Amino acid sequence: MKILNGAQLQLIDQLTIQRQGISSWELMERAALKAVEAMESDFGEGLQELPIVIICGKGNNGGDGLAIGRILGEQGYNVEVKLLHSENYSPDNLINQQKLGAKEMFTLDDDLKLPASGLLIDCLFGSGLHSELGISWVNIIRRINGFGGPVVSIDMPSGLLTDRLIDSGAPMVHADKVYTFQVPKLNLLLPAYGYAVGGFTVLDIGLDTQALDEAEGAYHYTVAEDVAGLLRPRSRFSHKGTFGHACLIGGSEGKMGAVVMSARASLRSGCGLLTAVVPQIGHPILQSTVPEAMLSVDSGKLQLEEFSNNGNFQAFGVGIGMGKGESTVRGFSKWMQDLKSQARIILDADALNILSEHADLLKFLPRQTILTPHPKELQRLIGEWSDDYEKIEMAKTFARAHGVILLIKGAHTAIIDEDGSCYFNSTGNPGMATGGSGDVLTGIICSLLAQGYVPLEAAKLGVFIHGLTADLAKEKFGEISMLPTDLIDFLPMAFEKLKPRSYLA
Ligand SMILES: NC(=O)C1=CN([C@@H]2O[C@H](COP(=O)(O)OP(=O)(O)OC[C@H]3O[C@@H](n4cnc5c(N)ncnc54)[C@H](OP(=O)(O)O)[C@@H]3O)[C@@H](O)[C@H]2O)[C@@H](O)CC1
Ligand SMILES: Nc1ncnc2c1ncn2[C@@H]1O[C@H](COP(=O)(O)OP(=O)(O)O)[C@@H](O)[C@H]1O
Ligand SMILES: [K+]
Incomplete structure (x- = not known):
């Protein structure tokens, strides 16, 4: 299995959408469904009892979070979605905002209220992060890291770049578990970021296999099929x-x-x-x-x-x-x-x-x-x-x-x-x-x-x-x-x- 970065995955996303004749929203829906399935399998029946809080950013990672919130809500889970206020949400994030309905808005200056325990799903940033998070993110990331229950991150712990060195001390979610889409990312595998990646599971979201095969890169992840x-x-x-x-x-x-x-x-x-x-x-x-x-x-x-x-x-x-x-x-x-x-x-x-x-x-x-x-x-x-x-x-x-x-x-x-x-x-x-x-x-x-x-x-x-x-x-x-x-x-x-x-x- 290849190890790819955010830019490569963005391109493969586009090719998948063209070749499979689906919309980018449908691909996001697929990803969200896979993430819900994986959490249900990992947490089992316990998931029903937990208050679940999802923290969403403005991009497609946040869009995933909104979709996950809707799917969990429809299945009767006790879920609460918090969305970061922004002037420029991604188009699929906006679609999922409309589909979800109720959500709580917050800004980086807010004193974000979180339940004392339960499950926190981190959907602030995924593979679209282009540089370390600045000082303005310290407050929210600190709140997430201080959460009283398990923290799972969708695609990447927010703040962790896919394949570049990060300044030590840059704000970063410390995830107990990461559900990453389609392929692993290099920084999920390096000892340096072990503190932010308790473990990870790769979720197959059906991206175009030819595009995946053709993607170039020196890094591979050996799985049973290999x-x-x-x-x-x-x-x-x-x-x-x-x-x-x-x-x-x-x-x-x-x-x-x-x-x-x-x-x-x-x-x-x-x-x-x-x-x-x-x-x-x-x-x-x-x-x-x-x-x-x-x-x-x-x-x-x-x-x-x-x-x-x-x-x-x-x-x-x-x-x-x-x-x-x-x-x-x-x-x-x-x-x-x-x-x-x-x-x-x-x-x-x-x-x-x-x-x-x-x-x-x-x-x-x-x-x-x-x-x-x-x-x-x-x-x-x-x-x-x-x-x-x-x-x-x-x-x-x-x-x-x-x-x-x-x-x-x-x-x-x-x-x-x-x-x-x-x-x-x-x-x-x-x-x-x-x-x-x-x-x-x-x-x-x-x-x-x-x-x-x-x-x-x-x-x-x-x-x-x-x-x-x-x-x-x-x-x-x-x-x-x-x-x-x-x-x-x-x-x-x-x-x-x-x-x-x-x-x-
Ligand atoms: N390919 C797949 O497998 C699939 C991927 N999917 C999902 O899409 C996710 C990728 O989504 P994405 O490209 O919208 O990026 P995301 O991580 O939400 O963040 C981008 C936002 O963050 C911002 N931003 C960036 N850096 C910043 C910084 N340092 N400090 C502050 N802001 C910063 C940036 O804003 P900008 O600075 O560019 O204005 C932009 O608005 C991926 O992780 C997965 O969850 C699935 O839905 C479908 C299949
Ligand atoms: N946390 C870990 N996860 C996976 N494999 C591990 C872990 N810690 C050690 N190993 C594996 O155990 C082996 C330890 O080998 P080595 O350090 O040479 O110790 P020794 O020869 O003394 O047993 C290596 O193959 C290493 O990959
Ligand atoms: K995330």
């Missing part, structure tokens, strides 16, 4: 050789669990064979916990030093629990220098930290190596940034300069390809914020690489599946108690869920 088609069916005559031999290299004293989790995740992700290269201390641990894995035991006792990789491996996953002791750094550097240019590799954790401290090794990275830093590791690798936009630009420059794929972990993990395209992930939840989740991801992606998925596909599919395991695990364990090992246990269900339905049993 990756389900990548999963390869298994032929009846396939065998373990068909699915590749993955090699995981890592572990050190006290951190063997990382390799255990990575190895189990690899095997559960379908590789045919798996070898783990571990220091001697890892030998009994791996053999007893992951019997399917073969072992190549290093000469190093407590940490890796030899990095021998004599097998014929289709993919390497390196760095998990590895440490960066002197002999490990030496062995890793030598291993990097001996790599074949077509090798498929994913580097994580200490492998990335070693690269950060030994930039001379970057030149040995085979093309399309996947690097999986969390924000701190990324900063060691590419340097400090001043904001999320600069971070993305610096990451793109790094990916291009070294011909690698950067996978920046976090909520909405961003995968940055060397051509500058950027894929944000849609799955996952804060239950994954427990040490070990990253090791599971490395195992999954290494396994996919071994099976022959090209690196960008392996990265997108791996990140999506990894997040999906957490979304499934959340139903059983919740976000607080969920563990990385639970993610592994939900891999079978996640793959099954993603698998395209077959008409043959």
